[in-house]
Amino acid sequence: MSIRILYFGRLKDALGRGEETLDWAGGDSAALLAALRGRGDDWAEALSAGKVFRLVVNQQVVRGEVPIPDGAEVGILPPVTGG
């Protein structure tokens, strides 16, 4: 399956991209993060536990582990600093 991933804030700089299309075997949000962390030390560091605040799947902010449907837009949000 294929999904579109969007990166925000410091993740965009740390990973050198704002978005990508990923061909992936599929699974839940935890499996997706594990797959991305497996790309190398820089990815594991940039996406380590305290550095990912929340995931957004198809424009819905999700908490906990959720399935990722085929064709989904997945936003990976670092800790937020608005206001």
Next chain:
Amino acid sequence: MHCLITVQQGRFDLAAEEAALRAVAGDAGALVVFQGMVRGHDAATPLAALFLEHYPGVTEAEIGRIADDAATRWPISAVRVVHRVGSLAPGEQIVLVLVASAHRKAAFAAAEYLMDYLKTEAPFWKREDFADGSSRWVDAKASDSAAAASWGG
């Protein structure tokens, strides 16, 4: 409750926003205005600009959810939030929160609640662009998370 959320690059007109809110607020005895500005000297190097990024669509929806939460806690009749994004110079306005209610205490409390949650839940990211050409993404503050948590689940 009337609720209007906007994320925009341009300035907002406080007087126009206040008049628009009053037109829909009903018999409100209180209107609280909070306006946030960009500070210029948080770090040793002076700030040239604060750059803000958001997640279009998702950010507006999250602020709406926070406003709905506030309306379940206090009897508020209208909420207006304008949050700016893009590159903002020190001293420029960055956020506007207006809350109308029949009573003062509800309006004050709801406005503070909205700001605490805007800082800890809404998808915005700030980058400090310094006068010497360097820049860095702002770290989330534990004090902001503690303030939001103090309202309870």
